[in-house]
């Protein structure tokens with residue numbers, strides 16, 4: 344079985360560990376361990392009757408609900424079959440431009456979306472370990488090129504201040520900001536560009552509901568951009584690519600303020616204690632993160648660590664082998680429940696003591 348390029352491949356992990364899929368504790372995909380919320384489960388169950396019909400191809404109810412939440416017109420919103428589908432259409436647009444700039448390390452799926460349409464890609468490694476973290480690279484022909492960037496940034500957990508991204512919007516023909524993890528920040532800490540989208544026809548924002556609401560198997564995301572761009576995307580894609588159950592769940596969870604509050608409280612406390620626990624282990628250096636995952640520098644190669652954790656503890660971490668700028672010297676872990684985080688720390692501590 345081939346090594347997975349994304350986190351969350353439990354079939355691969357169970358195969359490596361020689362155990363059932365259900366025994367794996369998955370720290371490799373950054374999914375909210377508190378979910379899915381009851382509102383999602385109820386909406387899913389009640390929505391079952393809708394599968395006898397095609398969904399509304401324009402997803403008006405869902406767009407109205409999202410528009411209300413973000414205080415923008417539904418014409419600016421385009422639901423997709425996960426953020427991944429929306430990256431495909433952003434990739435198609437970017438491929439029409441002279442170059443697409445990737446700020447690396449970056450989420451692997453950007454490569455798929457861009458290479459699938461023959462985009463000419465240029466990479467700039469950004470100094471994510473520094474506090475200021477500017478993006479003032481000597482970009483060639485930005486006025487006829489595009490850029491894709493993730494905020495908060497996967498895999499480093501860095502949060503770009505919106506002013507830094509606004510400076511890209513002044514330079515580039517097209518700026519795609521993937522905000523798949525933005526909802527994990529409390530509203531006053533978010534650096535979303537959604538409030539500015541009306542001022543920038545060259546801006547595309549991509550959001551995911553799969554991580555925060557723990558529905559990666561259901562698939563749901565949305566893009567926010569100028570209506571003329573989204574009308575073009577509608578012509579490109581399959582009709583009904585978002586299924587009725589995803590729509591029903593999406594409409595329900597957006598109003599689940601109790602779950603949102605619970606998630607924000609859990610994350611702030613659990614991330615802090617996981618960061619502290621990892622920092623206390625010799626040979627590991629975790630980096631502070633604005634999101635629900637932590638990037639960790641490791642003296643022991645991460646592929647070796649991953650294998651041992653899987654075989655001995657059925658714990659799956661995300662190695663960083665397919666982030667070429669990071670490689671075997673780093674791994675990424677999701678923040679999970681307090682008990683699971685402790686299990687990870689215990690397993691890592693055992694590994695550390697066996698190495699001495």
Ligand SMILES: Cc1ncc(COP(=O)(O)O)c(C=O)c1O
Nearest residue numbers: 425426427450497523551553564
């Ligand atoms: C940065 C980033 N963007 C987008 C996605 C895709 O999310 P979705 O499950 O909504 O397709 C992921 C999934 O891991 C991600 O890490």
